[in-house]
Amino acid sequence: MKKNQDTRSDQVAAADHTAAVALKSMMDSFQSPLLGYVTKLIGSRQSAAQDIVQEVFLRAFRKMQRDGQNSIKNPRCWLFRVAHNLAMDTGRKRGRQKNMQDTLMHDPVTQGNIFPGSTAADYAVDRDEMYKLALQAVDELPEEQRNVVLLKIMQDMTLKQISEITGLKIGTVNYRLTQALRSLAEKMKKVGFFET
Amino acid sequence: MVFGELDADLKQKISAHLDECEKCRAMHDDMAATVKIMQEAFQNEPAQVFEPAYRDAINEEIRESLQSQSPTGKWRRFMSTLNRPSLTPAKVLWRMAAVFVALLLLAGLLTTPTLKKAFEGSSQLSFEQEQLDNNHAVEDAKRAMPGPPSEPPPVAKPKREAVATTLEHGRLARSAGRETTARNRPQGADSTVGGDTLLAEAATMPAKEAESRAPDAAKNKLAITREDTGEKAGISFDDYEESGKMALSTRAKIVPPAGIRKSDEAQLPAQTESKALADIAGTRSSKRRNEAGQTIVRPDTEPTAADLPAAKESGGKSVFRAPRVNPFVLTESDRYSTFAMDTDTASYMIARRYLAQNQTPPAGAIRVEDFVNVFDYNYPTDTDRIFGIFADGAPSPFRKELKLVKIGVQGRVVGRANRKAAHLIFVVDTSGSMDQADRLPLVKQSLNLLLDQLDDEDWITLISCDTEPHLLLDAVPVKQAPQVRKRINSLQTGGSTNLLGGIKLAYQIARRAFRTGGVNRVMLCSDGAANVGPTKSDELLEQVAEYRQQGITFTSIGFGIGTYNDEILEKLANKGDGTYIFIDSLAQAREVFVEKLAATLQYIAKDAKIQVEFNPLQVRRYRLLGYENRDIEDDEFRNDSVDAGEVGSGQSVTALYEVELRSPTGSKEAENATDLATVYVRYRDLDTGKVEEVSRKLGADIILDRKRDSDPRFFLAACAAEFAEILRGSEYASGTSLTEIVNYLEKISAALPLDDKVRELLAMVRRAKALKPTGGE
Numbered sequence: 001m002k003k004n005q006d007t008r009s010d011q012v013a014a015a016d017h018t019a020a021v022a023l024k025s026m027m028d029s030f031q032s033p034l035l036g037y038v039t040k041l042i043g044s045r046q047s048a049a050q051d052i053v054q055e056v057f058l059r060a061f062r063k064m065q066r067d068g069q070n071s072i073k074n075p076r077c078w079l080f081r082v083a084h085n086l087a088m089d090t091g092r093k094r095g096r097q098k099n100m101q102d103t104l105m106h107d108p109v110t111q112g113n114i115f116p117g118s119t120a121a122d123y124a125v126d127r128d129e130m131y132k133l134a135l136q137a138v139d140e141l142p143e144e145q146r147n148v149v150l151l152k153i154m155q156d157m158t159l160k161q162i163s164e165i166t167g168l169k170i171g172t173v174n175y176r177l178t179q180a181l182r183s184l185a186e187k188m189k190k191v192g193f194f195e196t
Numbered sequence: 197m198v199f200g201e202l203d204a205d206l207k208q209k210i211s212a213h214l215d216e217c218e219k220c221r222a223m224h225d226d227m228a229a230t231v232k233i234m235q236e237a238f239q240n241e242p243a244q245v246f247e248p249a250y251r252d253a254i255n256e257e258i259r260e261s262l263q264s265q266s267p268t269g270k271w272r273r274f275m276s277t278l279n280r281p282s283l284t285p286a287k288v289l290w291r292m293a294a295v296f297v298a299l300l301l302l303a304g305l306l307t308t309p310t311l312k313k314a315f316e317g318s319s320q321l322s323f324e325q326e327q328l329d330n331n332h333a334v335e336d337a338k339r340a341m342p343g344p345p346s347e348p349p350p351v352a353k354p355k356r357e358a359v360a361t362t363l364e365h366g367r368l369a370r371s372a373g374r375e376t377t378a379r380n381r382p383q384g385a386d387s388t389v390g391g392d393t394l395l396a397e398a399a400t401m402p403a404k405e406a407e408s409r410a411p412d413a414a415k416n417k418l419a420i421t422r423e424d425t426g427e428k429a430g431i432s433f434d435d436y437e438e439s440g441k442m443a444l445s446t447r448a449k450i451v452p453p454a455g456i457r458k459s460d461e462a463q464l465p466a467q468t469e470s471k472a473l474a475d476i477a478g479t480r481s482s483k484r485r486n487e488a489g490q491t492i493v494r495p496d497t498e499p500t501a502a503d504l505p506a507a508k509e510s511g512g513k514s515v516f517r518a519p520r521v522n523p524f525v526l527t528e529s530d531r532y533s534t535f536a537m538d539t540d541t542a543s544y545m546i547a548r549r550y551l552a553q554n555q556t557p558p559a560g561a562i563r564v565e566d567f568v569n570v571f572d573y574n575y576p577t578d579t580d581r582i583f584g585i586f587a588d589g590a591p592s593p594f595r596k597e598l599k600l601v602k603i604g605v606q607g608r609v610v611g612r613a614n615r616k617a618a619h620l621i622f623v624v625d626t627s628g629s630m631d632q633a634d635r636l637p638l639v640k641q642s643l644n645l646l647l648d649q650l651d652d653e654d655w656i657t658l659i660s661c662d663t664e665p666h667l668l669l670d671a672v673p674v675k676q677a678p679q680v681r682k683r684i685n686s687l688q689t690g691g692s693t694n695l696l697g698g699i700k701l702a703y704q705i706a707r708r709a710f711r712t713g714g715v716n717r718v719m720l721c722s723d724g725a726a727n728v729g730p731t732k733s734d735e736l737l738e739q740v741a742e743y744r745q746q747g748i749t750f751t752s753i754g755f756g757i758g759t760y761n762d763e764i765l766e767k768l769a770n771k772g773d774g775t776y777i778f779i780d781s782l783a784q785a786r787e788v789f790v791e792k793l794a795a796t797l798q799y800i801a802k803d804a805k806i807q808v809e810f811n812p813l814q815v816r817r818y819r820l821l822g823y824e825n826r827d828i829e830d831d832e833f834r835n836d837s838v839d840a841g842e843v844g845s846g847q848s849v850t851a852l853y854e855v856e857l858r859s860p861t862g863s864k865e866a867e868n869a870t871d872l873a874t875v876y877v878r879y880r881d882l883d884t885g886k887v888e889e890v891s892r893k894l895g896a897d898i899i900l901d902r903k904r905d906s907d908p909r910f911f912l913a914a915c916a917a918e919f920a921e922i923l924r925g926s927e928y929a930s931g932t933s934l935t936e937i938v939n940y941l942e943k944i945s946a947a948l949p950l951d952d953k954v955r956e957l958l959a960m961v962r963r964a965k966a967l968k969p970t971g972g973e
Contacts, residue, residue, distance in 0.1 A: 035244035
């Protein structure tokens, strides 16, 4: 009888220990992707994203402590699902809406080079500028499209994983993704990419 | 990717449809292209990690949840182990003894005054230091590290944590060190930040149990250490374990280790004091040895003013990381200043490029030594000796109370005829990002220029490198020029960047077609926008360093600006005994590959180091301008295995020191000691393979009241350095305006009418001034 009790308390301690260890490895592997995803998803100050991801890890810890380390079978999906839900709850009051057109009007072409070998054409298109525009275009997607794009392209997930995380049907995910890509492609085209 | 997850049947149907329907085809292509750009864009984003406050909060929460149930559970478990039938009395005794010892240690730890002393000592130190060298960087450091100075050291927390602390002190200290790292590098891409304190918390179980897990824990620790050795995160655990005595994680936190034995305890104050000396001197180098010969390791990442803009800049842009700015050092506490020779000029070229685009160069891209070394100071070359040492000094033009000492080391010139046969292995980055006029097309032009200069005996290997490396020319003699040219001109861009693959292949070929007694050089032409994570770049660096030993050197040639990753290219060149060149125009290419080909290809010395020993009787304090990331430990100067700088034929290295002289005391000693300093240069002669050392004493008479007209080159060096200091936001240059520099340079330019470089510098300073409406005031 007494022995049983001891074993149980041993197990509790062991569970705490392993939960902490498991959480550490989770944090190592997933904090960057999660922070990246949530930041892009809610598009507000970084601290909000940090708040959310912190809560995600704490929930993971509590769950592992309660139900054992193996209770989270697929950490990636689990973490992203919780993060997604939390972000959806808080992300409604998004304050940032940049006007893409304004940025596009900005032309980095230089004038009056004093140094040899540098012509204005060199700087006309900058790869970074393009990336910036691409990310902005993602920001401007409606929320339900944005999250599938982020999961698919940024996190490189399968449609099935996305459907698990967002709770949508695979068909819906696929539809939204296609819509999003189409509108993205159009935006990029408007800006003058893909001229051949 | 758009259709990546469909089954084969459907895919076929769709692709059939796409072949027919032009409209859908176009849409599909656009979408695919969009996905590609998006992917690249996301990859280009800096990775985010938790801010320390958030991570701490997680740790705190977990700690609480662990403690809420632990005390009773622990006690029950402890009692039950005693009752276990499997335990022999001997085992029980042994365990009790272990617990007893642990308790003793704990008591000792809590009562010992050492801790308190150490803590007080360190906070006092930073105060003194501020007073002494008026170093605002310290304040910056504090600002960037809120908390620690006022926080009690972790050990000060009582009992509950004490067990964890004694067992896991190393990790606590480490994590503290890493916090600083994380703060300085908010965009740190890998897993440097992890809740390692979690493990410490988890160890709040009975001592004996934790003991049995100790080997396991040790493994974990090592794993963590290995993870971020590349990052050089403050404290190397190995060092820590070796010295086993003291870990200094931040200025304010001193965590004494567990098994402090009595003898060690006695040593602790002594060590603290010797650290104190180092601190008072204001030396903030990453490693210093104290009298006991133990390494005190400190984070190499103390924030400086220059760090901050650099961090901002890297938000998806070019990655530049500023080194700290050398502080003033009191000669009495450290009379030696040691650094590796560095003949790179890339930082200057990058700044020129930015200014040409009407942009202020990021502070992180500025290296003072690069600015100074761009210019020709007309040191006489001596054909007999490999290096000549030259020095002159004058009152500092920008800070009246100080003297500026310019030390030049000039390398011998090797004639064209003496050049060794070379095997040049070019790795050309042909990824999508190179598809701009100043990148791949310029690479082609540069290579064609070089080809004209090479001899028939030289070999050339050409590897293009996008998603996969492609071997285009395999150690082909240059006399087959038409074929070589054709290959070079056929280079095309596309795909992502697999630099690692390209460099690996390059070294394979370099090893296979090794030219004994010749120059074997891998030359990377890239914009540095490699899609390799930090772990991969570490791997890259290791490889480069390994082959260096075998006589294969590495040169980074940077092209283009924008996604340009300065840091990795410089690191590669430093590790690979090579140089780092930045080419932004055909004119620059001509300079590197035609006019200075011998210097580019033929080194006269490697592992060249300079040590300046100041005379404390004459010099009160000194500051080395630049060379921050070329710092070498003073007592490593005569360690010939330390990787230092390489010097090409006819190249010179110039270092500037700001010194404050002692006012004449009239003491006999001071009268007798007329030498300001002694300059030592130590290098390995690449012809003979022997290590040699030359030195020169600098008398006080080198410091004269110089005039701009008669000594224009001295002031040129001063101006170049001051300009760089302003650009990188150095505190020391805060009193100088760009207008002052312009005034000086106008005079200098008039005195040196034939030197285009001076006019160029003047144009750059003017441009920078125009960008800063305040003119830097």
